[in-house]
Amino acid sequence: MPAQVNYDEVEVGSQLPAQSFPVTRATLVQYAGASGDFNPIHWNEAFARSVGLPDVIGHGMFTMAEAIRVVTDWLGDPGAVVEYGVRFTKPVVVPNDGTGAVIEVTGKVAAKLEDRRVRVDLLATSGGEKVLGMSRAVVQLL
Amino acid sequence: MPLDPSFIGRTYPPTTVYEVGREKIREFAEAVGDANPAYLDTDAAKALGHPDVIAPPTFPFVLTYRAAAQVVNDSDLGLDFSRVVHGDQRFTYTRPVRAGDRLSVTCTIDSIKSLAGNDILSVRGDVHEESGEHVVTAYMMLVARAAEGE
Numbered sequence: 001m002p003a004q005v006n007y008d009e010v011e012v013g014s015q016l017p018a019q020s021f022p023v024t025r026a027t028l029v030q031y032a033g034a035s036g037d038f039n040p041i042h043w044n045e046a047f048a049r050s051v052g053l054p055d056v057i058g059h060g061m062f063t064m065a066e067a068i069r070v071v072t073d074w075l076g077d078p079g080a081v082v083e084y085g086v087r088f089t090k091p092v093v094v095p096n097d098g099t100g101a102v103i104e105v106t107g108k109v110a111a112k113l114e115d116r117r118v119r120v121d122l123l124a125t126s127g128g129e130k131v132l133g134m135s136r137a138v139v140q141l142l
Numbered sequence: 143m144p145l146d147p148s149f150i151g152r153t154y155p156p157t158t159v160y161e162v163g164r165e166k167i168r169e170f171a172e173a174v175g176d177a178n179p180a181y182l183d184t185d186a187a188k189a190l191g192h193p194d195v196i197a198p199p200t201f202p203f204v205l206t207y208r209a210a211a212q213v214v215n216d217s218d219l220g221l222d223f224s225r226v227v228h229g230d231q232r233f234t235y236t237r238p239v240r241a242g243d244r245l246s247v248t249c250t251i252d253s254i255k256s257l258a259g260n261d262i263l264s265v266r267g268d269v270h271e272e273s274g275e276h277v278v279t280a281y282m283m284l285v286a287r288a289a290e291g292e
Contacts, residue, residue, distance in 0.1 A: 003283070026233045034173035035204055060228045061207075065174040065200040072199070077190045078180050078238065085232030085281070111250065134230070 004076035007116040007141040016107040024100035057091035083138040186194035196238040206267035206280040229283040242271040259288030
């Protein structure tokens with residue numbers, strides 16, 4: 001499927017537009033329902049603390065879903081993502097204070113590959129901590 | 143007790159068919175706050191060359207996570223899920239999941255390792271359309287932290 005970005009116009013090191021994604025307890029409840037992941041560490045503070053967490057934490061898969069938006073918003077066509085992987089390095093801690101947390105995501109073109117594909121490396125942080133490691137997407141460009 | 147490495151390579155039966163609905167894709171896209179028209183508007187998806195709305199890249203996890211319950215709850219394997227954290231996740235796509243797909247997931251244990259008392263379990267979920275077409279493969283790495291006093 002063609003994307004809206006032309007391979008010839010992309011250079012290694014180019015930054016993608018950075019984005020910030022707020023996450024509150026309500027976000028996590030909505031994501032739990034949509035994804036089917038009802039693990040109580042994502043909505044029940046007492047339970048989260050009982051298993052040694054500082055507070056309720058966000059779903060790793062929610063963070064993964066937000067991070068790729070830096071790529072799909074840049075591409076236009078999300079169907080151009082060929083491969084996407086992340087490592088969950090630190091949890092996103094989401095306090096019940098009405099404000100919650102913010103996931104900040106930056107991305108840059110790390111390599112130009114064969115077949116008009118590029119690899120984008122993403123960096124996701126929350127509260128100053130790196131929450132995703134080895135986060136990479138391979139995308140098909142025009 | 144570390145997990146039994148003889149489970150490496152074990153493949154579980156394919157799951158019953160999951161039919162991907164437009165409104166399920168919409169619900170998922172709204173839950174991640176993503177208003178990309180390719181997820182929400184059939185005409186916009188068609189303009190990009192897709193036969194119908196497509197699902198966000200991490201949507202397949204809805205199916206593969208559910209399918210992995212076969213592995214996680216396999217009493218012969220004996221994984222203690224209360225100690226499990228999601229270590230990493232990767233998808234390789236043949237094409238995006240789209241509305242109308244009738245998908246089945248086949249789970250395979252790719253590897254079992256023990257590291258500093260932690261069990262590291264890698265499970266692959268191959269997602270096929272009913273026609274036999276490969277759609278996406280999800281690779282999930284789970285870490286079962288060492289039990290207290292072990």
